[in-house]
Amino acid sequence: MTAAAAPTSGTLDAERRYHDACRAALAAMVDGADEQVVIGENASASGADAEVLGYQLRSRAKGLRELPQAPSFFGRLDFGAGGEHAGQRYYVGRLRISEHPAAPPLVVDWRAPVSRAFYQAGATDPQGVDVRRRFGWAPGSVGDSADLTSLEDERLGAGEAGGGSRILAGEIERPRVGPMRDIAATIQPEQDDLVRAEVAASVCVQGAPGTGKTAVGLHRAAYLLYTFPQRVQRGGLLVLGPNRTFLSYISAVLPALGETGVRQSTVEELVAHGEVRAYDDEAAAAVKHDVRMAEVLRRALYARVRTGPVDPGDAVAVPEGAYRWRVPAGELRRIVDGVRAEGLPYAVGRERVRSRIVAYLQVQAERRAWPVNAAWVQKIGRARSVKDFVDAVWPRVRPQEVVAQLLSDERELRVAAEGVLEESERRALLWAKPPRSYKSAKWSAADLVLLDEVAGLLAHPESYGHIVVDEAQDLSPMQARAIARRAEFGSLTVLGDLAQGTTPWAARSWRELLGHLGKPEAAVVPLTTGFRVPAAVVALANQVLDQIDVDVPSARSLRGDGELRVERVGDVVVGAVDAVRRALAYEGSIGVIAAEADVDAVREALAAAGVAAAGPDDLGARVTVLAAGVAKGLEYDHVVAVEPAAIAEAGTRGLQRLYVVLTRAVSRLDVVHARALPFARA
Structure with a gap:
């Protein structure tokens, strides 16, 4: 049977029966884990050993109970006569399933060494695999065997490449509503190489839109936790995202892969040395995020140390x-x-x-x-x-004292910044109305980064075993230093796209940013082949990319499907409502993305037209209206981009923000505009 051949009903029935056996074994594993907790609590051991044993057993039981309901496997490998796995058959799924810990597994974990052939084997290099089978499950299946609707075989041992997997293509292109799904069933060879990189190696992924860089980073985290549990769990694993909306969007991926208890945070939460109650103007924020502030703060702190002659x-x-x-x-x-x-x-x-x-x-x-x-x-x-x-x-000091005094005292700032900052930059830093003491200071988000720098000079923070940093191109040098302090004895997976840098201090070079992150030796690996964004949408976005001053390769897409509609209208709000009405005739999520100033008008017009629309935090909504500034990292089946010229003009790096907006669509894109487009249009 090749990938194009239809399976017989008998073949599907046999696989459904096998799946029933896997589900029963998984239920027994969950019950057994709960029973082990009870036994462990009654075990005779020293206090410390009992505590460790109890924690391990409870964690395993909790993780198994919290597994999302899903099919037990998505692939099968039948090995040929030669090699290490000669004559063996393995089902591949998100979790190892066995009837007994010592028994051969019914399903092997996708992260196990033998599973790598599922992602890497091909007709020219079968890696001992005779037949690779993919299983097609009904969308949204919670693991009922009746939901197994199709299967495809690739006879790699016979050199048959097949005509491409319909199951694989269907899973990649499936409409999306709600949080991000895992891609364990669809990992491509170049993605698999990144996922399975050495634990000590720091990797930077320059990923064009739709290339799956976020999913790669999360699957690498799951792989490291599985393959190097003691080393990674001892230091802990941290996932950093640009905002809470994004973290909510990706929150279901690791639990679906069997990994719970991983900390997910924003950089602002990571350096939360106080509450944000003040806001900087652009000039002050730019100086505070500049790497030169590290030297200014170091001088300000160590100026308190009295060296030289002692009376x-x-x-x-x-x-x-x-x-x-x-x-x-x-x-x-x-x-x-x-x-x-x-x-x-x-x-x-x-x-x-x-x-x-x-x-x-x-x-x-x-x-x-x-x-x-x-x-x-x-x-x-x-x-x-x-x-x-x-x-x-050598007086005792708090970070808040150092930063508050520096930003309040013109003389101290001048001494600490001598030869480092210009006079205009020092003026931008000084508080117009200094607080009575550091205890009453109102801190901005950038101030918290300065506080963290001083805290790092006072004492090293706890280091993580591995940190995944997504949308890293938007990090400032000072934010990157905060991350570096927590990765001193661990490794990093850095994910981003220089073309999508939208902050005033966004990186223009990965090498420079990796230096600030403390991993200048990290390999920079480009992902340019998109699996999520259709070719017509990528072609349009590349016209914007041509006008952005960054050195990144153009994206390309393997998808020939999808729709693009660029329409000039008299009123963009009315045009957006019409576009949403058209989109509602299709399956999937709809994202209406506009400049911040236009969001309320679009939402009100949709409500007047009887269309219920939610904000970006409601991940299950059919229609979402959001500002361009919060669209990064999110995906919608259908995107309505409202007035690109207004998006491009709203703040610094407007073209980068527009590039982000145009690449959020995974099926269809409507561009609604009344003004001239800020990019070429053939």
Whole structure:
């Protein structure tokens, strides 16, 4: 049977019966996991061991119970006579299913080494596979065996390439309503290479629209958790997205792949050292996000450290009985200068000064045969004179104190920024009305990034085992540094498209951004073949791309389907309503995307026409109206782009924002305009 041949009813019935057996085995696995929790809670073990065992068992039971209901498998591999898996048959699914832990699996996990052949094998390189079978399931199936509607075989061992998989194409092109789905059944070879990259390797994916870069990043996270559980879980895995709407959109992918408990956050939430209660103008925000602020903040912090000559009266004397232990001023100067030169985190340096003073006194005590033990060392370290000296030369400080004083005090800012910032930039930074103290300061979103920089100078934050950073092209250098501090001992998967950079500080070079992220050696891999966006839509978007000053390859699409309609109208709001009415005749989601200033008018016109429309956070809505600035990362089957000229003129990087809008459509795109289009149109 080739990919084009229809299966017999007997073949489908046999596969449905096998699926019933898999579902029964999975239900038994869930029950068994719950039973293991009960047994584990009654097990005799040390407190620490029992706690670890209990956590592991509860986590596994919870993960199995929370698995979304879905078909148990989507593929099958029949291996030929030679090789490691000679004569074996494996069903491939999102989760390993077995009747007993020691028994051969009924279904192998898509991340298992043997499953790689499902994605990589071809007629010219069958990798030992005789037949690859794909299963077609009814849209939205929760795993009822009756939903298995079709199957296709590719006889790779016989060198038959087939005419292309209808099941694969149908799954890729299936209309979308609600959150993003996983792509475990449709991963392409170049995507699979990225998913299975080494755990220690940091990878940057320059992905054109519709190439699946977000899905690749999430599947790489799931792969690393499966393949290197101890290494990745020990440090934790973090997924960073541009906003909460985007994170909601992708939130179902990892649970569908059997991975729960992964932290998903925005950069703003990651650096939340306070509440955002103020807003910067464009000039101030641009300076605060500039990488030069790292040096200004470092100077401002370490200006508090008193180095150089120490007054003779500063000698430390610690009384103990009738004797006084002393550290002369010259020795104190050498201690402080020596620690300062080591470049330690500020808080570590402060304690290092204290410990070296104590060590100096300890040597004196031991020479006098004084009884020295841990309690003595602790007592000397807490002595008033030692504490007073350390506070005087290396004071305790909070990030909020440093940043608030820097932005309030013109003199301090001038000293810290000397040779780094221009006078106009310093004026942009200064608060017009300084707060009485740092406790009453109102912080902007950019201020929180500055606070995080200072916090990182005080002490290193906890590092993650792996971080997935999506829409990374919009990161500022200072935001990238915040991420780098948390990936110091881990790796990164960086996802983005330079052509979709819409912030004032968006990256123009991956190499430069990767340097700020602390991974300058990361490989930059382009994905240019789109599977989601039709060719006609990509061709139109490429006309905008030609006008954007970034060095990225043009996108191309494998999809010849889809529709594009560009219509000039007298009133764009009326035209948008007409376009939505036409779109409602088709299946799937509809996104109406306009410039921020036009969103309310479009929503009101749709309501007057009797069309219910939701905002971007309602992921299950049939019709969504949203501003161009929040469209990034989202997809709709049908997009109505309202007045491209207004989108292009709204703020900096307007053409990039328009490029994003035009590439949100995965089936049909209507461009409604009353003004001239800001790009060429043949």
